[in-house]
Amino acid sequence: MNTFSSFKFVVCAVVVLTLGGCLTMSGNYKVTAVDATGAPVKMEFTTQGRGIYSIRNAFCMNNPKGTVTIRDLDTGEELKSESPYHCR
DSSP states (O other): OOOHHHHHHHHHHHHHHHHHHHHHOOOOEEEEEEEESSOSOOEEEEETTHHHHHHHHHHHHHSTEEEEEEETTOOOBBTTTSEEEEOO
C-alpha cells in the first residue's frame, strides 16, 4: 500500500466511525428510573442524543442501586445499547 492509499483508508475509516457514532445517538428519548426498591422515581425527562448520559448520571447520583430506562420517543422502544442501566 502506498502512502496516498493509506491516507485515503484512514480518512474513510474516520468518517465512517464518526457518522456511526452520530447516527446511534441522534433522536429524542424519554428517561425514567426506579429506585433500589423498584418504586418509580417521580421525575421523567425528555432529551436529545447524548443528553441521555447527563440525565442518567443525575438519576444514579440521587438513586444509587436504581435502574434507568431510556426509550425512543418516536418508537417507544428501549435504547438497547444503553437501557436498562443499573446504577452502582
